[in-house]
Amino acid sequence: MASDGRMTVRDATLELLRAHGMTTVFGNPGSTELPMFRDFPSDFRYILGLQECVVIGMADGFAQATRKPTLVNLHSAAGVGHALGNIFTAWKNRTPLVVTAGQQARSILPYDPFLFAQDATLFPKPYVKWAIEPARAEDVPAAIARAIHIALQPPCGPTFVSIPVDDWDRLCDPVEIRRLGHARPGDPALLDEAALALAQADRPAFVVGAGVALDQGWDAVIALAERHEARVFVSPHSPRNSFPEDHRLFAGHLPAFREPIVKMLGGHDLILLLGAPLFTYHAEGFGPHLPEGAKAWQIVDDPDQAAWAPTGTAIVGTLKASIEHLLAGPSPRPRAVLAPLPRAEPLPADGPLTDGYLMQRIAALRPADSKLVEEAPSSRGPMQKYLPTTRPDEFYTCASGGLGHGLPASVGVALGTPGVKTIALIGDGSAMYAIQALWSAAQLDVDLAVIIVNNSRYEALINFGRSFGLQETVGTKLPDIDFVGVAQSLGMPGERVETTGALDSALEALFAAKGPRLLEVMVD
Known part of the structure; x- marks a missing residue:
């Protein structure tokens, strides 16, 4: 100085x-x-x-x-x-x-x-x-x-x-160290209107997005859903988990397409969006954005999302404080207690090694407190079906749709949560966008289990191509990539599995090991 x-x-x-x-x-x-x-x-x-x-x-x-x-x-x-x-x-x-x-x-x-x-x-x-x-x-x-x-x-x-x-x-000159607070609920008068509308609705439904997780609103949104007997859907492509997927009120993940969203929300007269846009679409759609007769109320911390919402009333404010304001609102009209919706039937062990079966066995064998980081777009549906997330801050994925985020993000999550196993679910195509992250994981010795879901192609692109009438999508085949060899060359031990019979023992070893380790799973 x-x-x-x-x-x-x-x-x-x-x-x-x-x-x-x-x-x-x-x-x-x-x-x-x-x-x-x-x-x-x-x-x-x-x-x-x-x-x-x-x-x-x-x-x-x-x-x-x-x-x-x-x-x-x-x-x-x-x-x-x-x-x-x-x-x-x-x-x-x-x-x-x-x-x-x-x-x-x-x-x-x-x-x-x-x-x-x-x-x-x-x-x-x-x-x-x-x-x-x-x-x-x-x-x-x-x-x-x-x-x-x-x-x-x-x-x-x-x-x-x-x-x-x-x-x-x-x-x-040295810089003065300052603190800024950001706890601000939305417009109290509008929140009171939303609370009254929610209390008077016949069949309310919630759509939760990443904003709930980012503002640590997990417990508050569970309490609000239970108070109002509201089914809870997850916003399309939400990058964080904001509601327990084993809860009796959980209703599933909305797709990123207008007409299916309207169908899934059918029968609900009030849609409350919490920390979620209305809605994220992946392709052109037509018709209304909501079921006939339904009204939308949206609470987000992003004024841009509130501005472009095509329908409903939007309130800009922090999520947790706003949800707590709704919890203090009028008592809801009497509603029947909702039973859990049917869950997916288990896949048999004597069938093919699919990504669905892989997700089912990860759910059964992974450590209870483990974190999940996903970038396997074609396996997202099976993951949502067979690998539910049930705890706050348990799941991370990419909100943008761009590849090359998940593998390095899993290293960062593992580095930021020492003492907890982080599991990276990465598609073979996604992995090659940022495969250098394996070296960083090995050098940092983070407790990271990398699972490569290998179908030897860009399966998500092939599936999306069918919506355009393409019978064959060019530039989507990925043969001859040895992920075990790549991992070993970068300092990380690895193993490959090709049959259902060998999967459990490989997963058990993967989850029991400390430090970074890769498992390449060849799926049908």
């Missing part, structure tokens, strides 16, 4: 990060980032990813698992470019990441230097909440402080700060 109380930009930034508990840094550094790490303090740790999409994916999983903002360190334009797919996913996941990227020295920026970023703040937009390249070196710590606060404001999301390489050794 200088005699006038000033300190280097680097020291001021590290002090700021330490105060926010952001001492785990994910990155893949380049030349323009190196001065940040001079005399890197011993209470910080740097998590290296071998490709920038892996870096963002790991940070995303870690931030979600720990519920803390997380710092990411990327290399100027090239590194940010590699990372953009998973920055998009972090945006959709509402993950509070602070992404920093190097920039060339200010003195040579007018000369179009090697490895600089032109229009650095525009490059990651629109998939960051805020982006800046500070006008002066002295402004860097304050910019990072602002990026942290904006990343944490509901709806959470990534922010971006571009930092010239020669800024780190400049002197600046």
